[in-house]
Amino acid sequence: MATNPMHQFNVYKIGPEIKINGVDLSFTNSSLFMLLSAVFIFLFLLFGTRQKKIIPGKIQLISEMLYDFITKMINDTAGKKAKPYFPFIFSLFIFVLFCNMIGMLPYSFTVTSHIIVTLAFAMFIFIGVTILGFVIHGFKYLKIFVPSGVPIVLLPIIMIIEIISYLSRPVSLSVRLFANMMAGHTMLKVFGGFVISLGLIAGWLPLTFSVALTGLEILVAFLQAYVFAILTCIYLNDALNLHH
Amino acid sequence: MKKIVGLITFMLFAANNLFAAEAGMPQLDPTYWASQVFWLAIIFSSIYFLIAKIFIPKIKNNIDARESQIRKDIDEANLLKEEADRKLKKYNQLIDEAKINAKKIISEGRKKLNEDLQSKKDQIEKEIQKENELATKDIEKFKISSSNKVNLISEEIVSNIIKEIFGEDLNKSSIKATISEVIKVHKN
Numbered sequence: 001m002a003t004n005p006m007h008q009f010n011v012y013k014i015g016p017e018i019k020i021n022g023v024d025l026s027f028t029n030s031s032l033f034m035l036l037s038a039v040f041i042f043l044f045l046l047f048g049t050r051q052k053k054i055i056p057g058k059i060q061l062i063s064e065m066l067y068d069f070i071t072k073m074i075n076d077t078a079g080k081k082a083k084p085y086f087p088f089i090f091s092l093f094i095f096v097l098f099c100n101m102i103g104m105l106p107y108s109f110t111v112t113s114h115i116i117v118t119l120a121f122a123m124f125i126f127i128g129v130t131i132l133g134f135v136i137h138g139f140k141y142l143k144i145f146v147p148s149g150v151p152i153v154l155l156p157i158i159m160i161i162e163i164i165s166y167l168s169r170p171v172s173l174s175v176r177l178f179a180n181m182m183a184g185h186t187m188l189k190v191f192g193g194f195v196i197s198l199g200l201i202a203g204w205l206p207l208t209f210s211v212a213l214t215g216l217e218i219l220v221a222f223l224q225a226y227v228f229a230i231l232t233c234i235y236l237n238d239a240l241n242l243h244h
Numbered sequence: 245m246k247k248i249v250g251l252i253t254f255m256l257f258a259a260n261n262l263f264a265a266e267a268g269m270p271q272l273d274p275t276y277w278a279s280q281v282f283w284l285a286i287i288f289s290s291i292y293f294l295i296a297k298i299f300i301p302k303i304k305n306n307i308d309a310r311e312s313q314i315r316k317d318i319d320e321a322n323l324l325k326e327e328a329d330r331k332l333k334k335y336n337q338l339i340d341e342a343k344i345n346a347k348k349i350i351s352e353g354r355k356k357l358n359e360d361l362q363s364k365k366d367q368i369e370k371e372i373q374k375e376n377e378l379a380t381k382d383i384e385k386f387k388i389s390s391s392n393k394v395n396l397i398s399e400e401i402v403s404n405i406i407k408e409i410f411g412e413d414l415n416k417s418s419i420k421a422t423i424s425e426v427i428k429v430h431k432n
Binding site: 026 | 270
């Protein structure tokens, strides 16, 4: 069973079964790796902020670079109004990044390779941004579906397209992350399996692929966390500064 | 190249078989969906609060502190630079003054020296002139005395010659007059 590339995505409960109103809320391996990511983030930030040096150490430098990186990302995409949401974007990016990166360790579990996790994030962001848009702009927020400078004849079609694209945001946001992580890990597993099954004679070829893919997957892990965060910023920008 | 393509096709085929072995994705199994969302909400919100309340202010404080420290250092450096500039200006001024003074001293010295030289020269020239005059006077005296002596000698010689030739003395005053006339002619 270990050779099944989808086996790594199995969720199983750890410890006692927790049921509230008939809903199974047991602690699973997924929860364990979420917790692990959180602990690693906590430790990273703890060591990154423990010493206040004028000339920073390695971890402090990384934490400050991360801070600058996300500050710049938010300023570039959502402007100054998005400052109150900086902690959320920061947490989102670092959490997704750590989940992705911890998933790269062999025999670990990738939290973000589950559609339900990414969809929960995406729906939270989508609903939050929509509520924010209506709170800030009132019903004028519906203008987001009416781009300016479009001929009246085309307006109904454009509006329908805009509404569909707006509503598909959570789907595209969640599926992008989930599919990237799942595909990458499945491929790694498949090639890893080939190394064993092809043995000494031809096993070196999938092994080479495997090494290359690991590098690629680390890039993808970072890139997808970045894309997730920057798209959140862009959605936030739409709600904060109604541009259309 | 063909071998690689063949191998990849074989791999994909095998992968399909592997997928078929346990149909479906575990991600689409809803058994633990609620659990995952539940634990995600708890863990992510706790991480969010930790980051928002503790870590971001800490990082921000640290960065701000560094920036203010750097600004302070730059200000201090600018202050020091200004002071250094001022000192340099002062120093240059002193050097200029010293140069001017030195020039003055040199020119004064030279002037004095020149004056001294001139006065000494004048004195020496005067002395030389005096000596000169004395010498000229002596020469003049000597000239006169010598010409007188020459006259006398000439007169004696002439009178002796005349005595030898003619055997008689000639009037001495006429000889004298003739000789002085001859000398006068020769002198001119």
